[in-house]
Amino acid sequence: MNSIRQIERLRKIHELIKMGKTGCPSQFARKLGVSESQLYNILERLKTFGFPIGYSRKLQSYFYEDDCDLEVHFSVKLLTSGENIKILGGQKKYFTPMQLECRHLI
Numbered sequence: 001m002n003s004i005r006q007i008e009r010l011r012k013i014h015e016l017i018k019m020g021k022t023g024c025p026s027q028f029a030r031k032l033g034v035s036e037s038q039l040y041n042i043l044e045r046l047k048t049f050g051f052p053i054g055y056s057r058k059l060q061s062y063f064y065e066d067d068c069d070l071e072v073h074f075s076v077k078l079l080t081s082g083e084n085i086k087i088l089g090g091q092k093k094y095f096t097p098m099q100l101e102c103r104h105l106i
Contacts, residue, residue, distance in 0.1 A: 017053065017062045052068060
């Protein structure tokens, strides 16, 4: 369940930034279990989605430039093969629409 792991990572990123406890980029990357370059890519992608993320050299932590919160909705539904084909436009694929959306986020 890679999508669930990505959602949990997003929640962890949000909480650490909200509390101002990310540390410097290398520390933040370690806390998330990713490389620094992956961290930069994740943060850049989040910024393009409108997350107001800044970095304070004085505090050595990432922060939100505007007050914001994160709301994640997640649901699991079993689809019959007919429903799945209808959703995916008649094609048999092995990914649900939710999995395809999450891949673009993180």
